[in-house]
Amino acid sequence: MNVDVLIAGAGPCGLMLANELGLRNVACLVVDPKPGTAFNPQANATQARTMEHFRRIGISQAVRALGLPPDHPTDIAYFTRFATHELARLRLPTAAQATQNIKHLAGSWSAAELPHRVSQKYVEAVLREHAEARTGRRIEFGWQLQTFEEHAQGVRAQVAPVNSQVSGVTVNARYLVGADGARSAVRNALGIGLGGATGLQRQFMGGKMFAIYLRAPSFYQRFPHDLAWMYVSVNPERRVFMASVDGRGEFAFHAAVHPHETPETWTHDDARRIVAEASGMSDLDMEILSTGIWIAGHSLVAERYQQGRVFIAGDAAHLFTPTGGLGYNTAVGDAVNLGWKLAAVVKGQAHPALLDSYERERRPIGLRNTAYAREFADSVGLFEATPALEAEGLAGEQQRALAGTALNAHVRREFNIPGVTFGERYDASPLVFSDPAEVPPDQANEYIPTTTPGGRLPHRWLDGERSLYDLLGFEWTVLAPEHLQGEAQVLADAGASAGLDVKVLVLKADQVDGLLANGMLLVRPDQVVAWRGNTAPEPGVLR
Numbered sequence: 001m002n003v004d005v006l007i008a009g010a011g012p013c014g015l016m017l018a019n020e021l022g023l024r025n026v027a028c029l030v031v032d033p034k035p036g037t038a039f040n041p042q043a044n045a046t047q048a049r050t051m052e053h054f055r056r057i058g059i060s061q062a063v064r065a066l067g068l069p070p071d072h073p074t075d076i077a078y079f080t081r082f083a084t085h086e087l088a089r090l091r092l093p094t095a096a097q098a099t100q101n102i103k104h105l106a107g108s109w110s111a112a113e114l115p116h117r118v119s120q121k122y123v124e125a126v127l128r129e130h131a132e133a134r135t136g137r138r139i140e141f142g143w144q145l146q147t148f149e150e151h152a153q154g155v156r157a158q159v160a161p162v163n164s165q166v167s168g169v170t171v172n173a174r175y176l177v178g179a180d181g182a183r184s185a186v187r188n189a190l191g192i193g194l195g196g197a198t199g200l201q202r203q204f205m206g207g208k209m210f211a212i213y214l215r216a217p218s219f220y221q222r223f224p225h226d227l228a229w230m231y232v233s234v235n236p237e238r239r240v241f242m243a244s245v246d247g248r249g250e251f252a253f254h255a256a257v258h259p260h261e262t263p264e265t266w267t268h269d270d271a272r273r274i275v276a277e278a279s280g281m282s283d284l285d286m287e288i289l290s291t292g293i294w295i296a297g298h299s300l301v302a303e304r305y306q307q308g309r310v311f312i313a314g315d316a317a318h319l320f321t322p323t324g325g326l327g328y329n330t331a332v333g334d335a336v337n338l339g340w341k342l343a344a345v346v347k348g349q350a351h352p353a354l355l356d357s358y359e360r361e362r363r364p365i366g367l368r369n370t371a372y373a374r375e376f377a378d379s380v381g382l383f384e385a386t387p388a389l390e391a392e393g394l395a396g397e398q399q400r401a402l403a404g405t406a407l408n409a410h411v412r413r414e415f416n417i418p419g420v421t422f423g424e425r426y427d428a429s430p431l432v433f434s435d436p437a438e439v440p441p442d443q444a445n446e447y448i449p450t451t452t453p454g455g456r457l458p459h460r461w462l463d464g465e466r467s468l469y470d471l472l473g474f475e476w477t478v479l480a481p482e483h484l485q486g487e488a489q490v491l492a493d494a495g496a497s498a499g500l501d502v503k504v505l506v507l508k509a510d511q512v513d514g515l516l517a518n519g520m521l522l523v524r525p526d527q528v529v530a531w532r533g534n535t536a537p538e539p540g541v542l543r
Contacts, residue, residue: 002172003027004346006157008145008186009179010034012043012120013314013331015127015139017177019057020339022134023474026346029137029171032180033144033162037128040213040290041119041252044230044243045325049421049456050332051113052469056527060113062126067118068229070096072247074117075228076415078407080235080390081280082242085400086225087234087389088407090415103461108418108447110459112467115421117229119245119252120328145185148176150308175342175355176310179335184316190307194319196370200297201259202381204239205321208257209296212271216286217249219279233278234385234403240278250289253278256296263293296321296381299374301366305359313338318366323376324414326369333424334362340475340525349499354431361426369420372444376414383410418447426528427454433531451521453529460512468512472523473503479521480506488520490536 005021007014010032021028046054046063054060068074077089093101098114105111132138140159146168148157155176160168178186200206220227233240239256255274257263266274268288276282298319305317314331338358344350383406388399423442427434432454439455440448449458457479460468476495480488488504495502507516515521519534531537 001029001169003029004174005029005342006145006155006159006171006173006176007031007179008176009181009184009314009316010037010124010128010139010141011179011181011314011331012123012127012328013335014177014179015124015131016053016332016335017179017313017339018131018135018139019059019127020335021343022131022136023057024340024343024347026343028135029140029159029173030131030135031140031143031145031159034141036141037124038121040211040292041121041243041245041250043120043322043325043328044117044245044252045329046116046118046123047325047329047421048109048111048113048115048418049424050329051116052111052459052527053332053336055112055467055469056474057130059126059130063118063123064095064099064116066122066126067116068095068244068247070094072244073227073229075226076230076232076411077225077228078232078234078404078411079225080400081233081278082231083222083224083280084390087400087404088411089226089228090408090411092229092415103464107449108422110449111422112459112469117243119243121245145180148186148189148310150310155309174309174346177338177342178310178312178316179314179331180316182315182319184312186310187302187312187316190304190310190312192307192312193303194300195303196298196300196367197374198298198300198319200299200321200374200377202297202377203384204256205323205377205381206297207259207295208261208263209294210255210257210263210266210271210274211290211292211294212253212255212275213245213250213289213291214253214271214275214286215250215289216275216284218285219249219251219281222281222284232380234383234407235278235390236385236387238274238277239385240274242278257293266291296377299370301363301370305363306355311338311355311358313362317362318370320370320373321377323373323380324417324420326373326420329421330366330369333365336526337362344500347499357429357431361429361431364426364428365424368424368442372417372420375444379410379413380407383407413445417444419443419445422447422449422456425455429454431524431530432528451515451518451529451532453531455529457521457523457527457529458515460515462507462511469527471505472527473501473505475501475503475525477503477505477523479516479523480504481509481516481519482506484520484534487534487536491520491522494536
């Protein structure tokens with residue numbers, strides 16, 4: 001079999017990459033040893049920037065229709081136990097409210113999309129459906145990459161069915177992408193190490209975690225507080241977070257494991273015991289759908305993202321403690337960045353050296369985002385839950401009030417993060433004409449929109465209803481004010497002469513509220529500003 005790109009791994013990263021390539025008519029094959037898309041909920045929060053990428057490829061509405069019902073609260077709330085004292089809460093809009101509220105937000109939350117609380121299992125199903133339609137080839141679940149070797153013209157790989165005596169298939173690909181998860185066979189075969197911190201121990205979000213996927217519809221009748229999307233228990237017996245999966249009774253439940261415990265031997269009865277400890281509902285009727293063990297406390301990034309014609313992305317390139325939901329969202333960003341570059345090289349629109357910019361741009365983001373996730377994990381995990389939190393009388397009330405102050409500060413630190421969401425920048429990249437003197441500070445809880453090349457194009461709602469992003473070209477766009485339309489066309493013609501698809505978008509000043517105050521903007525396929533100015537430079541400068 002001959003393809004342009006072989007992708008090992010069909011999680012969100014591999015499936016998003018297949019969508020990006022399929023939309024550009026690049027032939028790819030995706031293999032994954034799993035039997036299908038995820039059964040367990042796994043990641044549960046899709047950030048606003050990821051939703052903007054889903055909007056760009058035409059699936060944001062399909063994703064937003066899944067997960068919680070449109071009117072289900074998306075709050076994050078903290079309790080001593082679910083059935084007892086509420087300590088803190090961050091109130092957030094429902095899915096229905098989000099689609100309307102976003103059109104009226106400005107400043108840090110000026111965006112085309114708000115976050116959506118939807119489990120990875122649903123997102124993967126949508127990505128798979130569209131990837132198969134766009135590539136014209138099914139995702140080959142139940143097949144695994146066995147071996148590969150690079151040669152001058154590409155990569156020769158062997159793929160074969162899992163647990164089968166059927167002979168494998170030789171795949172000749174121009175490029176191989178390992179999006180094959182935390183234990184990446186591709187990364188290991190290349191001998192790429194991971195650097196950073198691991199094995200961090202905290203009272204919560206550090207060490208072993210016991211995952212339970214459960215169904216308990218009666219929880220909603222038994223729960224004495226306002227509903228939420230995420231429920232966090234804070235007590236000395238069992239620290240837990242639990243996310244609503246469907247808003248009707250399914251939950252993703254993750255409990256901290258104490259050092260003396262051996263969850264490897266735990267049964268479904270033990271799972272029920274753990275739920276009772278966190279909820280304070282000893283007789284809650286539930287069905288255990290699955291259990292598992294994972295390790296919190298990772299903050300690891302691969303030493304390299306590329307070796308010749310082979311790349312790694314997603315969890316193969318970085319491992320997170322999932323505070324802030326940054327692992328899955330960073331993985332989607334990797335796929336977006338690599339996708340348009342692979343397509344440009346495969347189509348002969350760019351020199352293969354363009355692909356070197358993938359690591360130059362995305363590895364610093366991996367380091368940045370794992371550091372933010374570690375900060376959030378420290379913020380909640382190092383908070384000490386003592387027996388005094390559950391004491392009766394004035395002493396208990398005082399301890400809960402103090403805990404509420406700390407947790408209310410934490411929940412806003414971890415979940416109101418427009419700076420993390422929108423503030424990724426590629427200032428050291430050879431593909432942007434950045435001006436370091438005009439780059440705003442990188443801070444988690446504030447995003448300062450700027451057209452300084454290297455970051456996301458600031459968003460605008462045109463006439464209050466239409467997203468600027470919906471008017472951009474799928475590939476390159478020259479944004480220009482009316483008086484620079486001629487110069488914009490010169491830029492577009494230069495791109496067209498190199499075989500690029502470049503759209504000229506001329507906007508009136510009153511439409512975009514100062515967006516084009518510094519002249520024209522050259523916007524990349526990933527909606528990153530590459531250049532700005534009033535006069536088109538010589539074509540060779542932009543190549």
